[in-house]
Amino acid sequence: MKQIVEARKIKKTYGARGNLFTALDEIDLTVQEGEFVGIMGPSGAGKSTLLNVLATIDEPTSGEITIDGFTILNMNEEQLSNFRRDKLGFIFQDYNLLDTLTVKENILLPLALAKIDVIKLEERVEAVAEKFGITAILDKYPYQISGGQKQRTAASRAIVTKPSLLLADEPTGALDSKSATDLLESLKELSEQEQATILMVTHDAYAASYCGRVIFIKDGKLFTELVKGKSSRKEFFQKVLDVLSALGGGTNDII
Template identity: 50%
Template sequence: MIKVVNLNKDFKTNKNTFKILKEIDLEVKNGEFISIMGPSGAGKTTLLNILSTIDRPTNGKVYYDNRDVGTMKNKELSKFRRDNIGFIFQDYNLLDSMSIEDNIALPLVIANEKQSKIKTEILRLAKFFGIEGHLKKYPYELSGGQKQRVAAARALITSPKIIFADEPTGALDSKASSELLNCLKDMNEKFDVTIIMVTHDPFSASYSKKVIFMKDGKLNARIDSTGNRKDFYNNIMNLLTSMGGEVNELL
């Protein structure tokens, strides 16, 4: 689905150039659930923003199904993003002036979908995420976990090929985090949607199928789940403990 070739991202000030991403090569296949981890400043969110077409690299290529998104003009890129990509952010990004029902519906309203389809999709996803009893409420009436499940439903309502999640459990307690992560896992498996999640939390990462570690703007290591989440969590913790050492051989 996604292929990244020799990706670099620089940030320039008046006197200095800082290399945020350095020579990134990466492939993401359909149906994967990948977590990206690493210390602060490693380039995780920058990479996520470029993969999701929000930002552009200094040089290098990002391909979606062999199509170079760097050649797209802004209008074409906006349409591509709308039709193929969903987002879940740490701070929910819900509109407080709109009901939960309207927040979920918003992407389809913007796309001028028929009201009958919009209503059907809202009810289907509300049931899936366990928020069907809250559709007439407003975001300020919900808990953080409920709001994040609303955000997940909104991200999924256009049937995107891929969802990008940036620290989606960062503002949640442990119970709400587990509920959301189980929803993400079910989304990946039942809707066959690819998920790329940035997280600092090994517990969250253990719900994914693969973890990629970043260090100093480079992909530093990768481990894959064998299906046992407890073992995967322990492997993630062990690798995080050793991140000060040389781990490139795991790629």
């Protein structure tokens, strides 16, 4: 099986001498192709920092990161941009859709940026929109659709280029439970049927229970790791809750 993410001893510190804050403390992480991995931990544990570093949006202080065979730390600005465009897909909590573009245009944006041929581009958009069930709203603008629809649009945009790695930062954070379940089902399907590799940061144990593996971080260090294996989603959910209470993130984080 192919290794998509390989991160070694990633360290990230903020601040100047005397007042150093370590957000990530020598974290190692390996993700195989087709895995759906969740990252959990209390607020300030470094989840988002980790995701940003892997997303090439932020730079680690030290360490090594290889994604789909590319060492990303030596790349310059332009190479990184192209890398993000071609290899990565993003889903954010606040959707990050462009208000001036229709749903369809938002989805096809990465393909347009990669200067893909129009006919192929339209085909891809149709296929992806169907998968997420948003074909009917393709010509609407973001402010005309619901939060769930927005997030499914964002997800469509993220996978339309068939990225090597899909990064999701609290994708269900702003959704009601029905919309959240729909999205999570779609992501799970994506990883099972199309071997999509997904890395998802979440606070939500319910969302995490859809993953195949969940990594827990505390104070910038790896705390533990849970693998779903053969257990049912419900059992896995319970296990996640147990770890969370051991982690002591407070009850607020468990909902």
